[in-house]
Amino acid sequence: MTEYLRPRDLDEAVTARAAHPDWMVLAGGTDLMVNANHRVVPAGIVDLWRLAELCFVHVGDAITIGAGTTWSEVEHHPAIRERLAPLALSAREIGALQIQARGTLGGNVGTSSPVGDSLPALLALDAELEVASVRGRRRVPYREWCTGYRTTKLAPDELIVAAHVPIPDAATRTTWRKVGTRRAQSISKVMGAAAITLDGDTVVSARVALGAVANRPIRIAAVEDAVKGQRLGQAADAARAALRTAIQPIDDVRSTATYRREVAENLVARFFSPS
């Protein structure tokens, strides 16, 4: 019989995590409950769904989003919509209404699927994750978080607490775009996000991230370097050329490597086109 624990607070949650590292940490269940009847039955469940200390959005110098915040909460939060557009836009295209009501930021970051829709947004916005265990708390820059296919820097006794997302300055424009068979529900063929700092129409610096083109969501350093100092438009051509040799997408059931490469080039070119 599966054991079940619903911690009352984060202290209780990290204690449970330390005592039962083999138990499933469950929140909205939108990944872990898929085909649940055909899965290995977990020895126990630590249920973090709606744990109050994980469900918050704090707006300060940065915007801090609790790991238990759902995608509908992200999508509808005024400060996130206004200041962190890529996150709000990705939230709107994660699954559909039912998935957005249950899927959480912590879940997307913890599952760390290469097609996690919010993950390129977190990369482009240069977010930092906060994790907790009985040993204490620490922060991990999100760009260092993903270590391989669905693997992360999270230790077996740790829980994800929040993402701290710096607010882009006025000279930085941000964007996010997903390409799939259909807006809702479909798993992305390619998606990407960018934060582009401009002086007039010249690119000062940029962070460009793509999903579904590697075994994890990635920043594309070759593109970021190629666009520096270029004017929008020229930068689009430079980005396209730099991307061509920078990624090795795969063929799978959802798309082909050739298609993904071409769409990814179009995405980054669009990011650097004059608006």
Next chain:
Amino acid sequence: MNITFELNGQMHSVEASPWKRLLDVLREDLRLTGTKEGCGEGECGACTVIMDGEAVNSCLVAIGQCHGRTLTTVEGLATGDVLHAVQRALVACGGAQCGICTPGIAVCAAHVIDRGLLEGADEATARTKVRELLAGNICRCTGYQLIVDAIVVAAREVTR
């Protein structure tokens, strides 16, 4: 474990593994077979129920998570013998064919209307919004036209 929750206005207790899906508890333990299983992956929306005021896929909810929560299934949409406006509109507009997706659509649409998500929208905007808000409910029979018609009619009736 023992799990107690409010379902369609009444308290229920079940003895089940916390890992069992809410969908299976509804259909097997409580014999509420209005909620359907389509895909079991959270893609199709046939198993949609309302949990603490949000439309969710019951195939993706572990029953342990339901302890102390409030649930509404398609059986709870009607008030006595009076169907919910959206159920009446689905009947009147012919917004159903084989019927597997229909309970999920009725629940999701009732949630959308009762939450006021279509309030103040003109006809064209309402149609667009319905298609977006119900994008997680897949119908393989109808092409959606009559379903959208029904939800827009119901929304108008409720807000009037």
